[in-house]
Amino acid sequence: MVKGKKLNDWQTYKRLLKYMRGTRKVVLLLIFCMVLEALFTVVTIFSIKPIIELLLNNRVVDSSHLHTVQPMTLEAVVDGDTRTAALKGRGSLETAQSGDRLRDRLRANVDPRNKLVAMDLSETTAPGAEAWSALMAGRLIAEDRQVPLQVVLPAEFEAPDFLKTPSEFFTLLRPTDAAAQEVTALAAQVSMPVPKVASTGPIARLKKSTVSAFRPYLLTVERYAQQSQANKFNVLGFIIGGMLFSAFMMTVCSFGVGFMSTYLASLTVNRLRNHTYSHMLGLDLHYFNSHSTGNLMSTVMQDVQMVASSIDILFGSVLKTPITVGTLVVAMFFVSPPLTLFTFLVVPFIIAMIFVIARRVRKISRRIQESRAIITGMMQETFTGVRVVKAFNTEPWESERFRKETRLAFKRGLKNTIAEELGTSLTQMLGAVTVASVVLAGGYFILRPPHAMSGSDFVLFIGLVTQVFRPLKNVSRTTGKIQRGLAGCDRVFAALDTLPKLVDAPGAVAAVAPQRSIEFRDVHFGYALGKEPVLRGISLTVPVGRAVALVGETGSGKSTLVNLLPRFFDPTDGAVLWDGADLRTLQVKSLREQISLITQDVILFDTSIAENISYGHTREVTRDEVVAAARAANAHDFITRNLANGYDTQVGARGVRLSGGERQRIAIARAILKDAPVMILDEATSALDSETEALIQEALTRVMKGRTVFVIAHRLSTIQNCDEICVIDEGTFVERGTHDELLKRGGQYARYYNIQFGNQKAGEPASV
Secondary structure, eight states, X not given: OOOOOOOOHHHXXXXXXXXXXXXXXXXXXXXXXXXXXHHHHHHXXXXXXXXXXXXXHSOSOOGGGGOSBOBOEEEEEEETTTTEEEEEEEEEOOSHHHHHHHHHHHHHHOOTTOSEEEEEEEEEEOOOHHHHHHHHHHHXXXXXXXXXXXXXXXXXXXXXXXXXXXXXXXXXXXXXXXXXXXXXXXXXXXXXXXXXXXXXXXXXXXXXXXXXXXXXXXXXXXHHHTTOHHHHHHHHHHHHHHHHHHHHHHHHHHHHHHHHHHHHHXXXXXXXXXXXXXXXHTSOHHHHHHSOHXXXXXXXXXXXXXXXXXXXXXXXXXXXXXXXXHHHHHHHHHHOHHHHHHHGGGHHHHHHHHHHHHHHHHHHHHXXXXXXXXXXXXXHHHHHTHHHHHHTTOHHHHHHHHHHHHHHHHHHHHHHHHHHHHHHHHHHHHHHHHHHHHHHHHHHHHHSTTOOSOHHHHHHHHHHHHXXXXXXXXXXXXHHHHHHHHHHHHHHHHHHTOOOSSOOOTTOBOOOOOSSEEEEEEEEEOSSXXXXXXXXXXXXXXXXXXXXXXXXXXXXXXXXXXXXXXXXXXXXXXXXXXXXXXXXXXXXXXXXXXXXXXXXXXXXXXXXXXXXXXTTOSSOOOHHHHXXXXXXXXXXXXXXXXXXXXXXXXXXXXXXXXXHHHHHHHHXXXXXXXXXXXXXXXXXXXXXXXXXXXXXXXXXXXXXXXXXXXXXXXXXXXXXXXXXXXXXXXXXXXXEXXXXXXXXXXXXXXXXXXXXXXXXXXXXXXXX
């Protein structure tokens, strides 16, 4: 038994991906849907910005993204003695942010408590529609509050006609006007900060080129919306419709991602389960003797099924989350690089938390899978042996044993849940702290000059941050599912890494029907190193066509000896020869094709009578051949008379719908149809009534003719006609001869015979 080294998570996934061969197009389509879903998510969130701008600022686009110089800086100072407010501006008036600042400053300083408001804009450049609109708003405020407002504009500025209309409280001046000198002198008292140059990095350039490309169309829409309230609602409906369409496409892509992830997971599990089952069937009996049936069933069913969650999570989260988060982060950088970098401060804490939780969950999950295997084994044993359970009234004891094991699995599950939920809660807390910190930092960028972020950009950024933390808050649960799946992988791959010892040797030849003899030459065998050997120096030569019986007490080594013939095991020392050739030089498959096996514990499969009789044949078996074999096994009469569907009757699991004698006759019919030259009968007639035994013995006598037969029997009446009888005691032959010869010797065989036929002496064992 050879086991591979323990794999890390990446190696495990790499090994699992081998079961996805042929799905390249599906994987590419899956990734394409993930990218589209992420993009439509960003588009849906970005739809918020024009809605806010349209509702609050009566515009669709914020043109401040187009400039490398920061929007206009506007500062103010108020002289309490003269009750004069002086404002001075410097920089570009073209951006929307400049218009907003101008409007806010005028609203704050055109106050009835001031006798005069003097504003010097002579050092500004490139006035835009927003700036003229803000000045008009200032004029209306001045007239409403009856506070004189004097504004000095650069000589090259040409004000729109609606500002040129004479007004008692609003005056536009040129730098050369006499009144302008007084305004300039008042504004000189204002302390102006040094203008900052905006970032000219790749993100800023990308923002500029993007907005520049769409700005003509957006301005057209904006002018249309500004014409009337009805037009504004039309534009608003169009934007909301686009947002809903984007959300719909995001949903479609999300469905595609979920469907294809599940498809790939199911396909992988199907292939892995088939491979695991086939591989286990190819292992030696050593493996099955050292693992309970429940454990093997749990590996094939439950452990493999746990792998499905790993594959589903691999595509649904492990691959999807970086794509989604990466797209959102790019969008966040597009809105505000400083705030995005600030948000990343929480990432190291999340990574450390994931690492700790992953190790904990992996360890607990492995124990949970072990508990489930034990529970499955307990159920398999109890249900199979339910007659014994009921006969000994042990239902309460079995129930309590089951409760103890399920309670242990429950406690381990709770530990697993605590680790996952703790991680989820901590992630949510970190997300809340991050959002609160972003709000605080965003407020700083909005309120503090030079007002590097607009309100709509801030709302947009918050929306992106919340979307980033949606997948991140589930990262703990995702990690838990992955680790549970990987724990299942550990057990599955441990089975797959177990290699059979009994394999064809290099140059092995196909076995054919023996022509001379089968020989056991000085055979020694033990089931495990360091334990007492079961067979010691067995030597036996059986000529072809002879029948040899093996007799001995329970545990003497009879079944072990015949199990060496089909190479269920190999001798520890010595050899088994087939026409003089060591069995280890023959192909195992061809060797077993030459041997039929009938045991006391007949195994029938949950199929029809006909399928059980023809079991193991690679060629198509006709119904006539099946019927002929059944007739030879004395099974045809009960099949046609007692079973409603005849040969098409389903026998149930392990042939539960048939009696013991009926199952034995089906097994004999199976051996007859196989027509192998060598036959092994291991207690084939035990535990049967006399009439049934007679029928089976008649069938066996018929099928044994012309074959080399090895018979193991406790009922000595069934072996009296064998060519040779060998008595085994503690793994070695103590007597050999024919029935009559052994009776005359008066040894162990004679003692067994006397016990069975009424001549038992006191103190002698009653079982052989």
